[in-house]
Structure formats: C-alpha cells, structure tokens
Amino acid sequence: MAAPQLRLRAPHPGLLGLPWDRPLAEWAAPQVPLRDLAVGPSRHLVKFVECDGQWWALKELPPRIARREYDVLIRLEEMALNAVRPAGVVFQPDFDTAILLTRYLAGSWQYRRLFMRLPPDAPKHRARLLDAMATLLVELHRHGVFWGDCSLANTLFVRDGQLLQASLVDAETSEVHPSLSDGQRGLDIDLTVENVAAGLLDVAARLEKPELEPGFLTEARSIRERYDQLWELLHAEPTFGFADRYRVEGTIRKLNELGFAVDEVSLQPVSAGADELTLHVAVGDRRFHATQLQRLTGLDVGEGQARILLGDLQAYQGQLSREAGQDVDERTAGQLWVMEVATPMMHRAHAAVGGTGTPIQAYCDLLEVRWLLSERAGHDVGTERALQALSRQAVPSESAAQLRVVETPTEPFSVLDDHED
Structure with missing residues (x-):
C-alpha cells in the first residue's frame, strides 16, 4: 500500500495519530475521537474530530480539488479575510482521494438552525445575516477573490456585538486574482442572490409556511442592493470645488463608522488648471474601532464588539x-x-x-x-x-x-x- 502524503500546518500529536491510511467513511468511534455534528447538504463527506483539545473539520475530496481549495484558503488567511482556517491536506493515493483539514470555527452558527428559530416577523435579525453576507462578498471582491458558490449553506455566522460576521466555509469553486472585473463581480452577486433565495425557500418549506416565500425572495434580492451601496461607498470618487474640500471629513467619518480604516486620501485636480478636485480614498482593513480599542486597552475583539x-x-x-x-x-x-x-x-x-x-x-x-x-x-x-x-x-x-x-x-x-x- 502507498503511504498517505501528509501536509499539516498544525502538527499536533493527536492529528498525526489519526488513521490517514483509511478512507474517511471508515473512520468510526471510539477508535477515532469523532464528534457527530450535522452539516446540512454537502457534496462531499464531512466529519469532525477532537484532537489535542481542539476541534477540526475534515472533508473528503478529489485530490485536485482538495489541493486547490487548500491553496485558496491559505491565500484568504494571508489576506486576513473571514474564512475557515486551513490546517492541512492529506493525499491518499490508494483511494484517489484527499482529506482537507480545517480548524473548527468555534461559536459559529449555520443559517438553518438560526432561521428555523427566528420568528417570521423578525426581519431585523434576518437583515443582520444578509448584511453580513453582502459585506463578506464585498471584502472578498476587494481582494480579488471570486467565490463562485456563495450561499447560506456555505456561510457560517459569528456574533460580533450587535452585528453578525459571515465567514466563507467552502472554497472549492473560489479563485484568487489580482483584481476582479465588473463582470466577475456581477456573476458572483447573481449566484449569491440565486443561492440565498433557494436557501430561504428551503426554510419556508421546512417550516411548512409557503406564505413566507414572497417576502423571503424579496429579502434575497436585497443582497444586491446591500452590496452595491457598500461597494459604491468604498470606491466612489466624487468631485467638488477646492473650497468644499471639508467634505472629505464626512466621507472618512462614514467609512470609519462602518469600521473601515482609511490608509490614504488623495485629492487631484480633475484636469490641468481646473478648480474641481477628484477624491480618492484608499480603504484599509475593517478594524477601525477594534484597532482603536486595542491601542487603549490591549483587548483584541471584533469590530462590532469594539x-x-x-x-x-x-x-x-x-x-x-x-x-x-x-x-x-x-x-x-x-x-x-x-x-x-x-x-x-x-x-x-x-x-x-x-x-x-x-x-x-x-x-x-x-x-x-x-x-x-x-x-x-x-x-x-x-x-x-x-x-x-x-x-x-x-x-x-x-x-x-x-x-x-x-x-x-x-x-x-x-x-x-x-x-x-
């Protein structure tokens, strides 16, 4: 038998001791410290294990897809984007499979569990989820990441003060580019709206309340508007007279209120000799208040908590x-x-x-x-x-x-x- 090829970024003894030479489907308790967690619909087998005091998610994939998803997740981690963190990938040549290992996202919720318990007349709470998804998609696109399969099922939510933060879970179809074209962004938004609508219709069916479907579809379509508003704010380049340059402060304040730090402000004449200026704002990470709180107190918390x-x-x-x-x-x-x-x-x-x-x-x-x-x-x-x-x-x-x-x-x-x- 060919030995499995291990590539672990978290080489804990417990992880090294797992039966990597056997198909994931054959892993069973008590020989393997499995945790039985429901993951909802999935194209691939997913299991959870507890090793060395931590929880890990394992997903069985074809080797080519596993390698690509692992590489994408590493890039997302390097860019400090909200996504599950890769911990390793193991190739099993005897079975022509691979197992992708990620860190369990503690404190996170799947949408089904949350939506099934939200009362139908609680649109504010659902709006928090949709805002989180739109914000995540904007942040991915700003960094040149095409998700390709943004959906409620592929997103986990973590509470952050009065906000919810969304995290990417599945990067099988994701690609990282230097930047994205408007066409690529538009396609990703279309896929998101379609997938979210399908997910919400599934919730209505599970609740046996078809009367919720029209409202749910409207909420799904609202993701595009939420996305467009934030994208426009981050990328708009307004023009104004030299005497009105005080308006820069208002733009910076609005960005800071949303949590975005401003790295640089550039004011350039619209044309040679013109009195009008074009404003360009280089927007940094979405940790403006978190950075301020850490500077004053040493506490490292989420932006919404800060x-x-x-x-x-x-x-x-x-x-x-x-x-x-x-x-x-x-x-x-x-x-x-x-x-x-x-x-x-x-x-x-x-x-x-x-x-x-x-x-x-x-x-x-x-x-x-x-x-x-x-x-x-x-x-x-x-x-x-x-x-x-x-x-x-x-x-x-x-x-x-x-x-x-x-x-x-x-x-x-x-x-x-x-x-x-």
Whole structure:
C-alpha cells in the first residue's frame, strides 16, 4: 500500500495519530475521537474530530480539488479575510482521494438552525445575516477573490456585538486574482442572490409556511442592493470645488463608522488648471474601532464588539474626569476601565448567560440590553436589572442579544453544539 502524503500546518500529536491510511467513511468511534455534528447538504463527506483539545473539520475530496481549495484558503488567511482556517491536506493515493483539514470555527452558527428559530416577523435579525453576507462578498471582491458558490449553506455566522460576521466555509469553486472585473463581480452577486433565495425557500418549506416565500425572495434580492451601496461607498470618487474640500471629513467619518480604516486620501485636480478636485480614498482593513480599542486597552475583539465597548469606555472616561475635576487621558481611562469595569462585568455577564459564547460578547449583550431597557423606562435601569434580563432570557426583541435567546430557547448550549441542525 502507498503511504498517505501528509501536509499539516498544525502538527499536533493527536492529528498525526489519526488513521490517514483509511478512507474517511471508515473512520468510526471510539477508535477515532469523532464528534457527530450535522452539516446540512454537502457534496462531499464531512466529519469532525477532537484532537489535542481542539476541534477540526475534515472533508473528503478529489485530490485536485482538495489541493486547490487548500491553496485558496491559505491565500484568504494571508489576506486576513473571514474564512475557515486551513490546517492541512492529506493525499491518499490508494483511494484517489484527499482529506482537507480545517480548524473548527468555534461559536459559529449555520443559517438553518438560526432561521428555523427566528420568528417570521423578525426581519431585523434576518437583515443582520444578509448584511453580513453582502459585506463578506464585498471584502472578498476587494481582494480579488471570486467565490463562485456563495450561499447560506456555505456561510457560517459569528456574533460580533450587535452585528453578525459571515465567514466563507467552502472554497472549492473560489479563485484568487489580482483584481476582479465588473463582470466577475456581477456573476458572483447573481449566484449569491440565486443561492440565498433557494436557501430561504428551503426554510419556508421546512417550516411548512409557503406564505413566507414572497417576502423571503424579496429579502434575497436585497443582497444586491446591500452590496452595491457598500461597494459604491468604498470606491466612489466624487468631485467638488477646492473650497468644499471639508467634505472629505464626512466621507472618512462614514467609512470609519462602518469600521473601515482609511490608509490614504488623495485629492487631484480633475484636469490641468481646473478648480474641481477628484477624491480618492484608499480603504484599509475593517478594524477601525477594534484597532482603536486595542491601542487603549490591549483587548483584541471584533469590530462590532469594539464599537460597543468604546462607547462604554468613553462614558467611563467622562465619569473619571468629573470625579477628578480634570480631564483624564484616554490611555489611563482605558487601563482603569479594563481593571475596574470590563473584566469583572464580563465574568458576571458570562455567568448570567450560563457560560455560553465568550465573556466579551456577553458583556456587549449586557450593555445593549441595559440601554434598550433604559430607553423603554425613560431612565437608567442599572446593571443589575439588565443582568436579570439576560439570565432570564427576557431581553428586548429588537436587541441583537435576542439572537442568543432564539438560538437557545430553553437551555444553554455548548460551543460544540453550534453547528448542529
């Protein structure tokens, strides 16, 4: 027998000891530490294993496709794009197959489980998913990545403050180019709208509610509009008079509000001797607030989480300044906030939700729920009432924290249950 060819980027002892000389279909517990997780429809066999305290996803593919997908995923990782991280590929010459190994995306949700539990009259929550998908597609296209099979089934969602972040799971049909043409982008958007519509119709059929189909189709088509609006904002090159150059600040602010850092601003005359200028903005990574929070506190969090936490930090800085009778600088306030506010409240919030998710996300949920409850009451309800609402899963329906309640209607879930259908 020909020995399998292993190419592992995570050479843990447990991974090396797996039965790579046997077809994936023959792997069985208890000899192999498998985890039975539903993955929904898939063209290829997928299994999950636990090794060395971590979870890994294994997918059996033809060797040529496995090699290409592995290479694409490495490129996506190098560009820091949202996608599952490749951990290795194993070629099995005796079976003319290969096994692609990726790191399990902890804390992620499949759309089916989430959509099946979302009430039909909760378009805000579905809009968060579609915004996340449109944003992911824009980010991929900005970096020259043609997905080729963007769908709800090939996307995983992770909560990030009040937002959802989408991650690419399947890169079998993906290609990486120096840049994409408008035609390539248009084709990818067409495929996305078609695939998402099919996925939502499947949800309506599973719920046995055909009356939802027209609304679901409209929501699927909205991905194109969401994509176009963001793409236009990132790539527009407006012109204006020299005296109106103050408008640059408004453009930068809008980009920063969406989380995009601005690397460079260029103002060039439309033509020689003209008074009109063309604005070109070089947009960087979508971690503007996350970078700012990390600089002040050392915390490395998601962009959506950072926006919420920065608001809390700024309120705390104002409180410190009032108590001290003088301004307290950002860095000092940031260090005190981590020690006196954020760290203890993260643990309390995490305990209130039964230890599910991450402490940082639990604290973001607490801050959002406190604000919404205070808005309803017309006064600050305080932290204790917000904690009680979280622990009772009685959060306002318009809150992103409601997604936690939808996901776990009666009992806490473990991170490893998140992929289950």
